[in-house]
Amino acid sequence: MSTGPIVAAGADLFATAVESQGVPVERVDWRPPMEGTSADLATVLTDPLRADANRRAVEAVLGVQAVLVDVAPASEVLGLSKGEFLHAGPPIGWERTSGPLRGALMGAAALEGLVDDPEDAAALFEAGSVTWEPCHHRSAVGPMAGVVSPSMWMFVIEDAASGRRTYCSLNEGLGKVLRYGAYAPDVLDRLHWMAAVLGPVLRDAVRTTGPVDVTAILTQMLQMGDEAHNRNRAGTLMLLRDLSPAMVSGPHPSSDVAEALRFIGGNDHFFLNLAMPACKLALDAGRDVEGSTMVVAMARNGTDFGIQVSGTGDEWFTGPAQLADGLFLGSYGPDDANPDIGDSAITETAGIGGFAMATAPAIVRFVGGTVPDALATTRRMHEITLAENPRWSIPVLDFAGAPTGIDVTAVCRTGILPQINTGMAGRVAGVGQVGAGLVNPPAEIFPKALAALAARTRSRA
Amino acid sequence: MSTGPIVAAGADLFATAVESQGVPVERVDWRPPMEGTSADLATVLTDPLRADANRRAVEAVLGVQAVLVDVAPASEVLGLSKGEFLHAGPPIGWERTSGPLRGALMGAAALEGLVDDPEDAAALFEAGSVTWEPCHHRSAVGPMAGVVSPSMWMFVIEDAASGRRTYCSLNEGLGKVLRYGAYAPDVLDRLHWMAAVLGPVLRDAVRTTGPVDVTAILTQMLQMGDEAHNRNRAGTLMLLRDLSPAMVSGPHPSSDVAEALRFIGGNDHFFLNLAMPACKLALDAGRDVEGSTMVVAMARNGTDFGIQVSGTGDEWFTGPAQLADGLFLGSYGPDDANPDIGDSAITETAGIGGFAMATAPAIVRFVGGTVPDALATTRRMHEITLAENPRWSIPVLDFAGAPTGIDVTAVCRTGILPQINTGMAGRVAGVGQVGAGLVNPPAEIFPKALAALAARTRSRA
Numbered sequence: 001m002s003t004g005p006i007v008a009a010g011a012d013l014f015a016t017a018v019e020s021q022g023v024p025v026e027r028v029d030w031r032p033p034m035e036g037t038s039a040d041l042a043t044v045l046t047d048p049l050r051a052d053a054n055r056r057a058v059e060a061v062l063g064v065q066a067v068l069v070d071v072a073p074a075s076e077v078l079g080l081s082k083g084e085f086l087h088a089g090p091p092i093g094w095e096r097t098s099g100p101l102r103g104a105l106m107g108a109a110a111l112e113g114l115v116d117d118p119e120d121a122a123a124l125f126e127a128g129s130v131t132w133e134p135c136h137h138r139s140a141v142g143p144m145a146g147v148v149s150p151s152m153w154m155f156v157i158e159d160a161a162s163g164r165r166t167y168c169s170l171n172e173g174l175g176k177v178l179r180y181g182a183y184a185p186d187v188l189d190r191l192h193w194m195a196a197v198l199g200p201v202l203r204d205a206v207r208t209t210g211p212v213d214v215t216a217i218l219t220q221m222l223q224m225g226d227e228a229h230n231r232n233r234a235g236t237l238m239l240l241r242d243l244s245p246a247m248v249s250g251p252h253p254s255s256d257v258a259e260a261l262r263f264i265g266g267n268d269h270f271f272l273n274l275a276m277p278a279c280k281l282a283l284d285a286g287r288d289v290e291g292s293t294m295v296v297a298m299a300r301n302g303t304d305f306g307i308q309v310s311g312t313g314d315e316w317f318t319g320p321a322q323l324a325d326g327l328f329l330g331s332y333g334p335d336d337a338n339p340d341i342g343d344s345a346i347t348e349t350a351g352i353g354g355f356a357m358a359t360a361p362a363i364v365r366f367v368g369g370t371v372p373d374a375l376a377t378t379r380r381m382h383e384i385t386l387a388e389n390p391r392w393s394i395p396v397l398d399f400a401g402a403p404t405g406i407d408v409t410a411v412c413r414t415g416i417l418p419q420i421n422t423g424m425a426g427r428v429a430g431v432g433q434v435g436a437g438l439v440n441p442p443a444e445i446f447p448k449a450l451a452a453l454a455a456r457t458r459s460r461a
Numbered sequence: 462m463s464t465g466p467i468v469a470a471g472a473d474l475f476a477t478a479v480e481s482q483g484v485p486v487e488r489v490d491w492r493p494p495m496e497g498t499s500a501d502l503a504t505v506l507t508d509p510l511r512a513d514a515n516r517r518a519v520e521a522v523l524g525v526q527a528v529l530v531d532v533a534p535a536s537e538v539l540g541l542s543k544g545e546f547l548h549a550g551p552p553i554g555w556e557r558t559s560g561p562l563r564g565a566l567m568g569a570a571a572l573e574g575l576v577d578d579p580e581d582a583a584a585l586f587e588a589g590s591v592t593w594e595p596c597h598h599r600s601a602v603g604p605m606a607g608v609v610s611p612s613m614w615m616f617v618i619e620d621a622a623s624g625r626r627t628y629c630s631l632n633e634g635l636g637k638v639l640r641y642g643a644y645a646p647d648v649l650d651r652l653h654w655m656a657a658v659l660g661p662v663l664r665d666a667v668r669t670t671g672p673v674d675v676t677a678i679l680t681q682m683l684q685m686g687d688e689a690h691n692r693n694r695a696g697t698l699m700l701l702r703d704l705s706p707a708m709v710s711g712p713h714p715s716s717d718v719a720e721a722l723r724f725i726g727g728n729d730h731f732f733l734n735l736a737m738p739a740c741k742l743a744l745d746a747g748r749d750v751e752g753s754t755m756v757v758a759m760a761r762n763g764t765d766f767g768i769q770v771s772g773t774g775d776e777w778f779t780g781p782a783q784l785a786d787g788l789f790l791g792s793y794g795p796d797d798a799n800p801d802i803g804d805s806a807i808t809e810t811a812g813i814g815g816f817a818m819a820t821a822p823a824i825v826r827f828v829g830g831t832v833p834d835a836l837a838t839t840r841r842m843h844e845i846t847l848a849e850n851p852r853w854s855i856p857v858l859d860f861a862g863a864p865t866g867i868d869v870t871a872v873c874r875t876g877i878l879p880q881i882n883t884g885m886a887g888r889v890a891g892v893g894q895v896g897a898g899l900v901n902p903p904a905e906i907f908p909k910a911l912a913a914l915a916a917r918t919r920s921r922a
Contacts, residue, residue: 223823225685237698241726245719258706330640361856395822433668
């Protein structure tokens with residue numbers, strides 16, 4: 001890594017450092033801590049492991065360079081067998097699944113030939129004759145419903161330094177698509193084409209081109225109005241730029257190549273499915289550091305919002321997924337929307353998406369809010385994060401690095417919740433996308449995580 | 462046109478309107494008018510034609526939608542014959558030409574086979590056995606030296622409503638290139654390849670794809686960190702997106718198509734040569750409105766900086782081109798730089814480039830200056846322009862339209878000069894690019910234009 005990370009910048013650092021020593025500090029912009037967290041905060045903030053653990057965790061995250069090395073079916077690279085599915089968010093039983101997750105699982109069952117009609121698939125899931133588990137448990141991430149089935153092709157992202165890999169499916173576009181819970185015949189037709197044509201065309205182009213530096217493309221995107229969650233337009237175009245020469249020179253018929261170019265070029269969100277696994281690859285490097293209070297995953301299944309924290313291993317801390325506040329497509333309104341869903345909040349966990357809205361002010365026309373709000377949001381996220389990412393700088397904020405590494409103690413101490421921007425799925429299975437907006441995690445999951453961190457601190461004392 | 466232009470927004474409008482009636486107005490941020498302009502200002506500001514003429518001129522500019530309709534050799538579309546050359550800026554004799562213009566003309570003479578060695582070409586120009594005239598006199602524009610010769614391929618831009626067309630050559634990239642005055646064998650080899658391969662590949666792709674909406678791409682670019690003078694990265698990528706499917710499906714060998722994709726994808730400035738003729742197409746719609754004080758062209762030949770004004774026809778008002786203040790490549794420094802050169806200030810004349818730097822803060826790493834300066838520059842340009850362009854809005858300034866239509870009276874009244882950002886050519890013929898920076902026109906050309914406007918006003922009275 002050529003550029004060293006700037007760890008823990010921000011005016012609050014000194015105050016926090018002093019407070020860690022148990023000395024009360026007066027803040028100009030003081031906010032009360034979250035209710036009932038004072039004792040756990042006192043315990044965790046005085047944990048002698050904490051400062052160094054957080055430094056190591058966030059430096060590990062900032063040090064990862066993610067490259068796209070392959071595109072291949074989930075059956076090959078994830079070992080998924082017929083009847084095995086992955087989904088977004090923390091684990092969930094069928095009876096509590098949201099409409100869009102249910103719709104996507106039913107569509108995927110039909111895609112895999114388990115049923116002819118998606119409507120007949122519910123019985124398989126009710127009977128437990130098929131299995132489903134979180135993408136995050138298999139080094140993967142999935143936007144919205146995040147459903148992965150064996151025949152779907154996956155981007156394979158690698159950290160060359162460690163050989164670690166993460167995975168994400170190919171983006172279908174917006175509107176009536178499986179990841180928003182739609183499963184009409186045209187949705188499945190598109191997925192069949194993606195497996196038969198798009199996947200192989202991309203595989204051969206990536207293998208010919210050699211690794212594509214996703215982290216570096218993200219650097220450029222943040223200078224080009226993308227925040228890499230709900231704006232991925234520049235990233236998508238740079239991927240096209242990097243792969244199109246090899247696509248043209250490859251073994252596929254020019255009509256297939258032209259169709260693939262048109263499909264990618266017509267979907268400004270295509271790069272999201274590379275941004276997400278790049279963020280997961282980075283954050284996974286910060287996992288399992290004893291004493292670290294840094295969040296390593298935020299994910300939603302449409303019912304529950306869950307976080308995982310570096311110092312507490314694979315445990316999920318969950319609460320009810322919230323409804324987003326935003327803009328609706330066509331005649332849809334708030335009553336049509338499902339609560340927050342998807343693994344895409346991995347982007348905010350890594351410091352981009354909602355955390356980097358200052359660099360993408362045009363996004364307010366897609367997710368709502370105002371330009372001053374977008375600028376203020378990024379500044380506010382610095383108050384709950386451990387570092388600025390020197391690779392991902394935000395020109396309009398004088399090239400400040402993206403606020404990275406959410407600190408559970410900072411969230412509990414200030415009450416400032418992470419800001420996520422997100423697509424909104426219809427709450428009824430089969431509907432698809434109904435809008436996009438702004439949303440926060442349920443507040444209670446941070447005190448839950450803090451309690452677990454405090455318990456570990458005490459058990460070590 | 463679906464969106465009506467917002468003409469003459471800005472806090473200064475009311476003050477100016479009142480002042481036009483001869484009523485003295487107190488301004489909070491008053492600046493003295495340029496020296497010696499008071500009498501001419503009084504005459505022109507009370508010209509009964511002025512307000513309506515400026516409204517019509519700027520509305521005509523804002524109403525133009527520029528589309529790319531063809532790519533073809535200059536010999537075909539401009540009727541250039543062997544021994545005829547075009548160049549940037551106002552007219553100039555050989556004895557006063559700058560090094561980069563001289564170098565580019567010598568290289569172009571060799572490209573056309575008039576001489577074997579570019580060094581031998583100077584004699585042709587000294588003897589007057591060849592001819593050269595401004596691009597602007599032939600509905601064309603050229604970046605930097607702006608030299609066009611018969612075999613060079615041109616983008617053909619059209620205003621569908623009127624059928625008017627403008628032209629610009631294909632961009633060669635940065636560094637040692639003809640437009641910066643370089644003429645080494647590899648420079649001419651690249652130009653030969655562009656004529657033999659790139660031009661025909663693009664021609665067939667454009668003809669197959671159908672008109673490409675350059676004005677709409679500019680709208681998107683301004684939301685993607687480009688200001689369309691010295692940042693054209695997103696624009697270049699969108700052009701690739703729009704043309705690559707037809708390039709793949711066309712009659713050319715896949716190796717040529719792949720090379721063309723790589724060449725365009727490797728040159729972030731490729732789209733500049735579409736932005737420039739789109740701006741000229743718009744501004745030409747505002748020419749020749751009697752009484753209008755709006756600038757319709759700013760152009761430099763490396764020796765003289767010239768402007769043309771709507772109400773004064775084809776007359777050039779010129780003064781010495783200035784040295785840019787900026788960043789230098791490698792070991793080059795200020796002593797190596799030629800004064801300001803190129804027709805590319807047509808972008809600023811149309812409200813983008815230096816006028817839209819607020820939307821492209823990352824550009825300060827290329828042309829120098831600071832992010833707060835970039836934001837302040839766009840705000841300042843509103844003080845000397847007639848309108849905001851509703852098609853070209855700047856998200857970070859709460860979607861304010863780009864400041865468009867430089868008003869000679871406003872420049873003379875405030876002393877605020879148009880802000881241009883620009884590449885810097887080496888002052889010695891053959892060197893190429895040495896840097897990029899910020900520059901202004903010579904102040905005296907605005908009082909000169911004002912005097913001509915005042916003379917016409919008086920002759921009508």
